[in-house]
Amino acid sequence: MANMVSIESKPAEGASAAPPQAPPQQSPASVQGLQVTDRAIKRIRVAMAKEGVSPEEGGLRLGVLGGGCSGLSYSIKFDTRPRERDRIYDFDGVRVFVDPKSFLYLHGMTLDYEETLMRQGFNFINPNSKHSCGCGSSFS
Numbered sequence: 001m002a003n004m005v006s007i008e009s010k011p012a013e014g015a016s017a018a019p020p021q022a023p024p025q026q027s028p029a030s031v032q033g034l035q036v037t038d039r040a041i042k043r044i045r046v047a048m049a050k051e052g053v054s055p056e057e058g059g060l061r062l063g064v065l066g067g068g069c070s071g072l073s074y075s076i077k078f079d080t081r082p083r084e085r086d087r088i089y090d091f092d093g094v095r096v097f098v099d100p101k102s103f104l105y106l107h108g109m110t111l112d113y114e115e116t117l118m119r120q121g122f123n124f125i126n127p128n129s130k131h132s133c134g135c136g137s138s139f140s
Contacts, residue, residue, distance in 0.1 A: 034098065035110040036091045040122060043113040044094050053078045059088070059095030062111065063102040072105065074124050 063075035109126040
C-alpha cells in the first residue's frame with residue numbers, strides 16, 4: 001500500500017469558532033493558537049527522519065496559498081530552516097514554521113494525522129474555514 005498524504009479542511013460547526021477538541025486519547029500540544037495532536041507529532045518525526053531533515057535546524061512548514069477549488073489551499077512541506085519572519089512553534093521537539101500571512105488563516109487550527117483502512121494523511125481542522133470542497137485541500 002503506497003503512502004499518500006492528503007489534506008482536509010473541516011469547518012467549524014455553528015456560528016461560533018470555538019477551538020476544536022481532540023478525542024480523549026489524543027492530547028494535542030497547543031502553543032499560542034496552533035495545535036498538533038500526538039499522532040501528528042509522531043508521524044512528522046518519522047517523515048522528517050525519512051527525508052533527512054534535522055529536527056534541530058529544520059521543521060514542518062504549514063502555509064496557505066491562493067488557489068484551489070474554494071479559493072485557498074493548504075500547504076505542508078519540510079523546510080531546512082525557518083525564514084526571517086516565521087512564527088516558530090515547538091511541539092515536543094518537532095518544530096513547525098508558519099509565515100505571518102498564513103498565520104492569519106491557521107490561528108486556532110489543529111493538525112491531526114489519520115490512518116485508517118480507507119485513507120492515511122494529515123488533516124487540517126480549522127475553525128476559520130467557512131467552506132471546503134470535495135478535494136479536501138481547498139477552503140475559504
